[in-house]
Amino acid sequence: MENLRTAQPRVHCIANYVTANDCANLLLACGASPIMADDPQEAAQITSACAGLTVSLGTPSARRLEGMRAAVRHAGELGIPAVLDPVGVGASSLRMEAAQRMLDESRFAAIRGNGAELAALSERALNGAGIDDAAQGADGLETALQLARCTGAVVILTGKRDIVTDGRTAYRVSNGHEMMRLVTGAGCMLTALVGAYLAANPDRPLEAALAAVCAMGICGERAHAHLACGEGNASYRNHLIDAVYTLVPQDLEREARYAVYG
Amino acid sequence: MENLRTAQPRVHCIANYVTANDCANLLLACGASPIMADDPQEAAQITSACAGLTVSLGTPSARRLEGMRAAVRHAGELGIPAVLDPVGVGASSLRMEAAQRMLDESRFAAIRGNGAELAALSERALNGAGIDDAAQGADGLETALQLARCTGAVVILTGKRDIVTDGRTAYRVSNGHEMMRLVTGAGCMLTALVGAYLAANPDRPLEAALAAVCAMGICGERAHAHLACGEGNASYRNHLIDAVYTLVPQDLEREARYAVYG
Amino acid sequence: MENLRTAQPRVHCIANYVTANDCANLLLACGASPIMADDPQEAAQITSACAGLTVSLGTPSARRLEGMRAAVRHAGELGIPAVLDPVGVGASSLRMEAAQRMLDESRFAAIRGNGAELAALSERALNGAGIDDAAQGADGLETALQLARCTGAVVILTGKRDIVTDGRTAYRVSNGHEMMRLVTGAGCMLTALVGAYLAANPDRPLEAALAAVCAMGICGERAHAHLACGEGNASYRNHLIDAVYTLVPQDLEREARYAVYG
Numbered sequence: 001m002e003n004l005r006t007a008q009p010r011v012h013c014i015a016n017y018v019t020a021n022d023c024a025n026l027l028l029a030c031g032a033s034p035i036m037a038d039d040p041q042e043a044a045q046i047t048s049a050c051a052g053l054t055v056s057l058g059t060p061s062a063r064r065l066e067g068m069r070a071a072v073r074h075a076g077e078l079g080i081p082a083v084l085d086p087v088g089v090g091a092s093s094l095r096m097e098a099a100q101r102m103l104d105e106s107r108f109a110a111i112r113g114n115g116a117e118l119a120a121l122s123e124r125a126l127n128g129a130g131i132d133d134a135a136q137g138a139d140g141l142e143t144a145l146q147l148a149r150c151t152g153a154v155v156i157l158t159g160k161r162d163i164v165t166d167g168r169t170a171y172r173v174s175n176g177h178e179m180m181r182l183v184t185g186a187g188c189m190l191t192a193l194v195g196a197y198l199a200a201n202p203d204r205p206l207e208a209a210l211a212a213v214c215a216m217g218i219c220g221e222r223a224h225a226h227l228a229c230g231e232g233n234a235s236y237r238n239h240l241i242d243a244v245y246t247l248v249p250q251d252l253e254r255e256a257r258y259a260v261y262g
Numbered sequence: 263m264e265n266l267r268t269a270q271p272r273v274h275c276i277a278n279y280v281t282a283n284d285c286a287n288l289l290l291a292c293g294a295s296p297i298m299a300d301d302p303q304e305a306a307q308i309t310s311a312c313a314g315l316t317v318s319l320g321t322p323s324a325r326r327l328e329g330m331r332a333a334v335r336h337a338g339e340l341g342i343p344a345v346l347d348p349v350g351v352g353a354s355s356l357r358m359e360a361a362q363r364m365l366d367e368s369r370f371a372a373i374r375g376n377g378a379e380l381a382a383l384s385e386r387a388l389n390g391a392g393i394d395d396a397a398q399g400a401d402g403l404e405t406a407l408q409l410a411r412c413t414g415a416v417v418i419l420t421g422k423r424d425i426v427t428d429g430r431t432a433y434r435v436s437n438g439h440e441m442m443r444l445v446t447g448a449g450c451m452l453t454a455l456v457g458a459y460l461a462a463n464p465d466r467p468l469e470a471a472l473a474a475v476c477a478m479g480i481c482g483e484r485a486h487a488h489l490a491c492g493e494g495n496a497s498y499r500n501h502l503i504d505a506v507y508t509l510v511p512q513d514l515e516r517e518a519r520y521a522v523y524g
Numbered sequence: 525m526e527n528l529r530t531a532q533p534r535v536h537c538i539a540n541y542v543t544a545n546d547c548a549n550l551l552l553a554c555g556a557s558p559i560m561a562d563d564p565q566e567a568a569q570i571t572s573a574c575a576g577l578t579v580s581l582g583t584p585s586a587r588r589l590e591g592m593r594a595a596v597r598h599a600g601e602l603g604i605p606a607v608l609d610p611v612g613v614g615a616s617s618l619r620m621e622a623a624q625r626m627l628d629e630s631r632f633a634a635i636r637g638n639g640a641e642l643a644a645l646s647e648r649a650l651n652g653a654g655i656d657d658a659a660q661g662a663d664g665l666e667t668a669l670q671l672a673r674c675t676g677a678v679v680i681l682t683g684k685r686d687i688v689t690d691g692r693t694a695y696r697v698s699n700g701h702e703m704m705r706l707v708t709g710a711g712c713m714l715t716a717l718v719g720a721y722l723a724a725n726p727d728r729p730l731e732a733a734l735a736a737v738c739a740m741g742i743c744g745e746r747a748h749a750h751l752a753c754g755e756g757n758a759s760y761r762n763h764l765i766d767a768v769y770t771l772v773p774q775d776l777e778r779e780a781r782y783a784v785y786g
Contacts, residue, residue: 018282019283021545021546021709022283024542024709028705028707029757029758036540036542036582036583039583042618046615058298059300062303063585091297092308095304182291184287184290230508232508233504234502239758242756245706279544321561321563322566323587350561354561355566356565356569492766494553494766494770495549495552495553495765496763496769
């Protein structure tokens with residue numbers, strides 16, 4: 001986290017149009033500098049000027065998916081850590097095929113999704129389940145471990161409890177607040193934060209991802225503590241980004257709650 | 263409204279990119295679960311996993327319009343209620359032709375627009391008027407009744423006062439606050455809310471639409487009551503979504519102000 | 525500014541999808557009426573119903589760029605003032621070529637960018653520098669003057685201090701707050717505000733642009749003054765738009781801080 005504030009890395013963020021604004025403000029809040037660009041005609045060029053890349057499968061089109069693919073390939077060539085957010089991958093063949101193709105072609109530094117998304121990705125088959133379902137618990141851990149081993153990526157499975165694993169070590173993170181589920185793009189914002197932490201710490205992807213997940217969870221708790229009477233999920237969204245803005249490394253050390261599985 | 267909180271229906275929302283984030287947070291606020299997807303390659307597949315569909319003509323492209331059309335057709339086949347928001351339909355032949363084609367091919371459960379948009383849709387001709395103009399009053403009622411009879415949809419005409427009609431019964435709703443006009447996407451958010459209420463109550467479209475219009479109007483009043491000194495339309499937007507989040511069925515019963523026309 | 529509140533001009537805003545919502549709310553906050561539309565099949569038609577046009581090179585695609593080009597050409601034919609925001613033009617050949625083509629074909633009333641963007645545009649060559657870099661100081665002034673003379677546009681260079689020039693007279697504006705850098709789209713919002721001021725005062729582009737830059741800077745200061753303990757850049761964004769909403773002409777007269785260069 002200190003590296004992030006010092007390095008202020010530029011992060012190429014191919015976010016879906018629903019949550020792009022929140023992801024950009026979150027990247028600014030954590031000390032990174034966002035660039036959004038999704039067209040195949042410029043995606044790789046933009047990536048090459050950045051220290052990190054995140055791609056989201058939300059609101060896809062053939063053009064955007066082609067842009068992502070070019071950016072991810074180029075990131076691989078340049079050794080820039082790339083993060084995949086397989087939004088709704090289980091609900092759409094278009095998204096699943098795009099995810100498979102990128103996973104076949106390139107290695108991601110990290111993959112962040114909920115239980116249903118990561119289970120679908122593991123099975124590489126349509127499961128009909130949607131974006132918000134979470135197949136947590138013991139199965140969630142197996143899914144995450146298997147996907148990490150199979151892809152070489154650090155896998156982050158978010159749900160009631162979050163799992164972070166590189167296929168060997170697995171952490172369970174208990175920070176967070178259930179109200180995060182009621183903010184669109186809370187998952188996308190975590191993906192962006194993971195991208196920023198990885199960009200600042202490319203050689204320690206597991207630790208960077210774990211720190212990002214703890215940080216976001218702590219911010220979710222703090223956002224809830226700031227919620228005044230009569231406030232709802234719109235205010236919560238603002239408090240969440242504000243909490244990322246005000247978080248300092250000591251907070252992260254003091255408030256992170258995680259444990260190694262097993 | 264109780265059905266909505268219980269069923270937590272998944273709503274496929276093809277929103278324009280200006281207001282997609284607000285629509286998603288509003289759907290979460292009211293208890294629904296949003297999925298955004300606009301590409302023809304996945305739109306119908308996404309719809310089939312949902313209980314409701316809303317489509318907005320804002321920021322159109324040929325691709326998005328094709329995606330909407332596929333989703334609306336598929337919703338018709340599956341009996342899923344679809345809501346049309348003809349944003350700016352009077353100002354653009356592209357939007358008008360897309361609206362006409364969808365109305366010819368499919369039956370919408372509801373149509374939500376301002377006076378100028380619904381008048382343009384009724385006349386099926388370009389009228390040069392813009393997005394925010396409202397041709398209210400007696401003419402507004404005639405327009406709404408005629409459009410409802412002609413399309414088979416429940417028509418919601420929003421303006422100084424709102425009209426909700428299925429072509430036989432017409433309600434005048436006097437909830438709401440003029441500051442809603444100064445929030446981009448207030449209309450889109452109402453459309454999303456109507457989509458959620460219809461998804462939870464597909465067999466009573468008139469009552470569901472009326473409840474959604476009253477609920478949004480009440481939230482507009484409450485958002486204004488929460489406005490602190492120095493706050494403007496950005497804070498009002500947050501208060502509006504927060505108000506949807508905190509609204510309970512008893513509030514709706516107690517504060518709804520509507521009457522049957524005639 | 526009084527003209528703006530009186531005329532309530534319709535502004536066609538081709539914003540990128542990251543900041544479109546903020547730009548629309550900002551236009552509503554200042555008294556204008558936004559229409560967003562980027563498709564070549566409707567862009568020119570939409571422009572013809574408006575009093576002003578703004579185009580942003582952020583998140584480009586071939587389709588969007590074609591839409592912008594058609595809108596800008598049509599604005600030129602009709603004498604509608606158009607504002608260019610060359611977001612990230614130095615980081616992408618796609619954006620640079622689009623900017624060059626529009627500058628060759630049409631005359632913009634104003635161009636708004638940071639130092640790196642305007643330097644890149646002046647050199648009409650890729651410089652590899654990114655979106656947030658600012659080449660301020662003496663060079664910034666030279667860049668702005670040269671670009672204004674070469675394009676016939678009022679040039680607004682934003683950074684630590686802002687420069688507004690028509691190539692003859694140059695103003696230095698010292699309103700503003702450094703926290704504006706940490707809100708995505710603060711530049712885009714200023715571009716939208718310039719578009720609204722020009723739409724209301726098409727015959728005095730230099731004065732209108734100067735007033736818009738001062739107004740936005742004052743709002744940036746006021747937004748910071750409203751920042752409560754624990755608030756960050758998400759709240760700051762809301763305060764910024766709220767400040768535009770509550771600003772009155774007397775505030776602008778009293779708090780504007782600018783001087784003629786030289």
